Amino acid sequence: MSFAWAKPYEPTSPFMKWVDERLPVPRLVYGAIGGGYPVPRNLNYFWNFGVLAGLALMIQIITGIVLAMHYYSYAGGAFDSVERIMRDVPAGWVLRYVHQNGASFFFAIIYIHIFRGLFYGSYKAPREMVWMLGVTIYLLMMATAFMGYVLPWGQMSYWGAQVITGFFSAIPVVGEPLRIFLLGGYAPDQAALTRFFSLHYLLPFIIAAVTILKIWALHIPGSSNPTGVDVKDEKDTLPFHPFYTAKDGFGIGVALLIFSIFIFFLPYSLGHPDNYIEANPLVTPAHIVPEWYFWPFYAILRSFTVDFILPAKLWGVLAMFSAVLVLFFLTWLDRSPVRSSSYRPVYKIFFWVLVADIIVLGYVGQAHITPLNVALGQVASAYYFLHFLIILPLVSKFERPLPLPNSISESVLHGEKQESAPFGLATTGSTTAAPAAAE
Template identity: 75%
Template sequence: MQWVDNRLPLPRLVYGAIGGGYPVPRNLNYWWNFGVLAGAALAVQIITGVVLAMHYAANGAVAFDSVEHIMRDVNGGWFLRYAHANGASMFFIVVYIHIFRGLYYGSYKPPREMVWLLGVVIFLLMMATAFMGYVLPWGQMSFWGAQVITGFFSAIPLVGENIRIWLLGGYAPDNAALNRFFSLHYLLPFVIAGVIILHIWALHIPGSNNPEGVDVKGEQDTVPFHPYYTAKDGWGMGVFFLIFALLVFFAPNMLGHPDNYIPANPLSTPAHIVPEWYFWPFYAILRSFTADFILPAKLWGVLAMFGSILILFFLPWLDRSPVRSAKYRPAYRIAFWVLVVDVLLLGYVGGSEATPKFLILGQITAAYYFAHFLIIVPIISRIEKTRPLPNSITEAVLAKHDGHGATRDGAAVPAE
């Protein structure tokens, strides 16, 4: 390894990035596992996707049959296809938890704004990749999902219809759209991997955040990443792959839609067109606008859907509280859990039929979603009375373990 390192300093790069040479706050809990789990999920998607691409045909006449060929005739093809389809769901699950962990512990605050911004870019790339991948099996939901989602671009004034035609390569989803989506679906995971490298690089400059939200004061506040957090991440990885295996082997179609096992038919519209479950909250926001007001309702829906993601880019400047962790922000903690419930309700509405009661519920929850970031968080950050922070990570850890809120020198610190 020394011989390699003297000629290609890759070993020292790995050691400095994830080995004993990288100091990490000593109090990270299991919510910090999900960044590593997201990387593992991406690796699963790339490996299975490359092999699946060897057998898939991006042609409207045979795309559906090529997927069935993979399932029935390719050795282990059923496993690869189910692992890839459910791997996308697992990827989104861990990323959503990763995002909400960042929201709770203030990981978007200075000096980690760039880490957060790159994370949102990764999320956008994931959504684009997942949407194009959902089209490729060329079942009923694939075809009509592409028809509906790309159709929303036509709501953009003047250039909308041209953008839609440019995206599809024609006036309706067909061979041109399949080829474009397949090409980009294959390419974008490698772009995501590149942005993840930037994400980790940006993280290593200020170092990891921690549950207390206080800065590292010295070596007593840190431990080497290896072996402490490689062991902890390894345990999390075992749980992750256990759940993943249960999903693939015992409920492989639980998160999919049965209509996608019907070949695409442009002359037969499904009764209820829905995207994959991880798009449901944004789909609910999209459907919440039902009346024209200055602009067409369809355009308002498109703007709101994209705005619901783009608003995350501005969060570091919307929340001006100097305290990072919600552990010491009682009002923000309540608002956070209300947001969690709100997003779950949006997901429920997005996966349900567009009946009047669900439209009203969707409008209320969509309004609260934007109010949380644009009104509630800025106000709370200015008027909230926060709890006193511990002087250091070590002080907080000792207080947690002695249970009495006092350190050896007798100074009072908040107990867990």
């Protein structure tokens, strides 16, 4: 589909013309994120989180490269090297705080991005591949974050590696050899630290490569939108630049402001105090917990306490991995022809129940093991799988959606009342108001 406002790329200087004729990267960028890329005109601020995720990835890669120049991946000196970075390396404390809190920043963005996708049906055709590549990135992030958490070689780093890798031994036949292969021995030590450091350095570049594939896949069908209605004509779209570059710029400014508050005023608030004690294999912490972004999965892992056909430990491992893998199959589990929950009143209720359920799982994942917390985790874990495997297919089959607008431009320009978006934000933002006034 051609658009009247979409102008072909024209270099403005002899140098850029020379570059474009030999290596058309500027033309590629212009078509991908510039004035040549049409975007639905009704995107709200939840569509900022894709750009924010890319920003967070770049922050982690750049700070990680610099920190790797000063880090010493030796079990007898890793903890001291982190202390030296904090005290002796110029601006080392800023680099470490940015990288340490940047992981939480990255995961917070990704979780909001995932929930936006769940609410607005971004996993539905024709964007199935975009969604599945996003879930792949999420899995790679989890592996990268786990290995990075081991590198400071504090108490929680050591015992977290001991406990999490110990669950692999529950897998029949291959489990124990796999655990020994990962650790390079029978317990976390020099071999494990070296391997985790190597993989932690490598995986972000793999994430960046998969991100490029995801952007490529996105540009084939184009961006989704809050109504879930397909683009009909050029009235439904705006050029990405300058409308959404300005909107993304504002979102980046707000996100960096919040991020800066954690870096300069709350740098330790998202970490565990035991990880500021050097690793000691002879002293087990009273309460071993992962980072906050793993709490829901840790709760699912601990919810299996009784052997039934298979050992409870193996059931926990299978359930933990299945909690992520089920996201790959959402396109086929949700058969509703309507994408956006704004027009699906029944599904919207269950969406918010799922959000509450995951919050409960997060609480249980960091709480001490008590009979009440175990029972709460078991109920919340059961509902998590019930939502995706039972409720979602049934709702998509029997739900009666609300009438959809005929087009994006009709819902934006003709004042059609929009259903509330998640977290109370309207589905039409500032980038749609100005063109609407111009009409």
